[in-house]
Amino acid sequence: MTQAGIIQGNTGEWEMVIGLEVHAQIASNTKLFSSSPTDFGAEPNHHVSLVDAALPGMLPVINRVCVEQAVRTGLGLEAEIHQRSVFDRKNYFYPDLPQGYQISQYLDPIVGKGRLVIELDDGSTREIGITRLHLEQDAGKSLHDHSPTDSFIDLNRSGIALMEIVSEPDLRTPEEAGAYVKKLRAIVRYLGTCGGDMEKGEMRCDANVSVRRRGATELGTRCEIKNVNSMRYVMKAIQYEAERQVALLESGQVVDQETRLYDANLNETRTMRSKEDAHDYRYFPDPDLLPLVISDELLAQIKASLPELPDAKKQRYVRDYGLSAYDASVIVSDKEWAFYYEQLVTLCDPRLAANWLTGELFGRLNKLGLNLTQSPIHASSFAGLITLIENNIISGKIAKEVLDKMMESGKEAAVIVDEEGLKQVTDTGAIERMLDEIIAANPDKVAEYRAGKDKLFAFFVGQAMKASGGKANPQMVNDLLKTKLAE
């Protein structure tokens, strides 16, 4: 296996360099400059105001909520907040862009440099630089597959507020790029500034990819792969694109700076258009909008309202609940999980809760294709199960069966244990009687054990657990067996 992010060419090793631009739809009821609703899935062209359709004479009015959401996101990325920013017109023609320009931010974005810590599967972490975050409008959508002869335009998305979040070219492997998108998604979801649902297009990713000789310091020419809409595709597109560039360079050709499309069916990228430079867009400040000024007061207010974010939560879980870094990061990677876990810790042992949540419940939900909010088991019920384990009422093995039954029936753990008589046997007399029978039924094995074949101990434990239907307290079985076999 070659090292991730390194491509072994015919003439030596190449390294990938990746920078991501993520378009995150701002969680807001109305659009960036109009009062049209933003709900997903409406009939085409039902959420279009005169401003969104760019009728002559219409003027944009900035939506305060969208501005606050951008600031909140910037703070979550530990970024500089620019209290004065400017909206620019980015001019280009596209049938689904009725204004003939997109209102965006160019030289003076609302948020400047920040950082984001990514976490890889081996538990290591790396800090990735954020270059900027700016506000801009989304475009509409052209529909080419509804008629053989005509194209249609749906302007529902036109004017919806986006945050474009640009990373430094700090990422080095497809895995890191995936981890970056995952972490960014987690953070905006914690902040409540973006739903993060990639299937609904709430987060879309442009991946900029170049390659260079391993160890080189200068950046190679990049290609930008537009609008990749799943984490898995982002990673596959980057791998494909980097290999394509290495093959070009090794055969003496050059990489053209261009915009490419990723085709998930064929797993390849294709030329979309040659890359335009910023000056092609003739950016200029939008004369319809004043510079955007954020008061000290508003900034302080937003700062004070920030929730605890995943990195801080993870540290707290390790410190206060004694969780492993791994378990903590699994739980904090989604705000719903963290919320569920924090209900559990008020009701039962925090470490057992983490083990049973990550080790048992997640897997069962996954199999059913459910997320935690759709779980048939409420946190208080799950805590009920864990309390039974904690208090030695049931063994871990029985608890797994009880959990399966809870998933099916929605019944409380204690009810299932009662109804089915699953309580652990901790009655010394009862366990002793059972062990006596086993010893009496296996005189040969007892003799062999007493003659020094220690391994047979496990056989006796197994017999006892079987005879009790898994209900005998394992510790008591062990202790009593030792005494009896030594007699």
Ligand code: ADP
């Ligand atoms: P544009 O707006 O034209 O796409 P930007 O300067 O905003 O250009 O950069 C876009 C992205 O490209 C950033 O995420 C940046 O990190 C990344 N990038 C820039 N140069 C390279 C390179 N040589 N290789 C890979 N990524 C790059």
Ligand code: MG
């Ligand atoms: Mg770009």
